[in-house]
Amino acid sequence: GESVGLHLPTLSVQEGDNSIINCAYSNSASDYFIWYKQESGKGPQFIIDIRSNMDKRQGQRVTVLLNKTVKHLSLQIAATQPGDSAVYFCAENTGNQFYFGTGTSLTVIP
Amino acid sequence: NAGVTQTPKFRVLKTGQSMTLLCAQDMNHEYMYWYRQDPGMGLRLIHYSVGEGTTAKGEVPDGYNVSRLKKQNFLLGLESAAPSQTSVYFCASRENWDNSPLHFGNGTRLTVT
Numbered sequence: 001g002e003s004v005g006l007h008l009p010t011l012s013v014q015e016g017d018n019s020i021i022n023c024a025y026s027n028s029a030s031d032y033f034i035w036y037k038q039e040s041g042k043g044p045q046f047i048i049d050i051r052s053n054m055d056k057r058q059g060q061r062v063t064v065l066l067n068k069t070v071k072h073l074s075l076q077i078a079a080t081q082p083g084d085s086a087v088y089f090c091a092e093n094t095g096n097q098f099y100f101g102t103g104t105s106l107t108v109i110p
Numbered sequence: 111n112a113g114v115t116q117t118p119k120f121r122v123l124k125t126g127q128s129m130t131l132l133c134a135q136d137m138n139h140e141y142m143y144w145y146r147q148d149p150g151m152g153l154r155l156i157h158y159s160v161g162e163g164t165t166a167k168g169e170v171p172d173g174y175n176v177s178r179l180k181k182q183n184f185l186l187g188l189e190s191a192a193p194s195q196t197s198v199y200f201c202a203s204r205e206n207w208d209n210s211p212l213h214f215g216n217g218t219r220l221t222v223t
Contacts, residue, residue, distance in 0.1 A: 031208075031209070032208070032209040034211050034212070036214075041216075041217075042216050042217070043114075043200055043202075043214035043215050043216045043217050044153075044200070044212075044214045045214070046211045046212075046213065049209070049211055051209050089152065089153070091212070093209070096141065096158065096160060096166075097155060097158070097168070098143075098153075098155075098212060099152070100152035100153040100154075101152050102150060102151060102152045103152070
């Protein structure tokens with residue numbers, strides 16, 4: 001089966017600092033990757049995605065980087081805010097199926 | 111648009127009881143999925159559907175059945191609940207082209223005693 005892992009289960013950052021959340025994936029055939037945010041008691045919420053033919057994609061305050069050579073994905077959040085506190089998952093897509101990491105819990109310290 | 115709606119939000123069952131979880135989406139998505147989420151584990155796929163009238167097994171299908179009689183609805187059934195099925199269940203849908211993201215509901219928290 002697929003293996004999608006995160007380097008750190010928890011991350012604490014000061015409000016206003018930048019956050020970086022990492023993810024490793026195992027299937028070199030995966031061609032699409034997504035970052036999700038999950039707040040307590042809610043479903044995963046789409047943040048940003050990237051296709052395998054790209055190395056970087058930027059959204060509002062978020063950037064996703066993809067390194068296919070080492071099968072690594074990262075999410076950068078600029079000027080982290082208290083509302084960013086949540087669990088963040090990466091997902092890789094192969095065919096009709098998605099495989100999820102266990103998540104990193106981000107805590108923003110005011 | 112409401113997106114993906116799951117009912118009920120919470121449920122407690124006794125071992126051996128049955129129930130059906132309902133997922134409805136109003137985005138006209140072809141693909142629908144059922145996942146379970148357990149502490150310390152990533153979302154795991156139970157069953158999925160690539161269109162009305164079709165279903166397929168995912169990673170952890172045992173003990174569950176599904177039906178997709180209407181495009182907008184995807185039902186997950188537990189015929190004889192077991193404590194190991196205590197979990198949070200998420201439904202998701204997506205468009206039927208490559209590189210389209212999953213859209214999730216807010217989950218059903220199920221406890222089996």
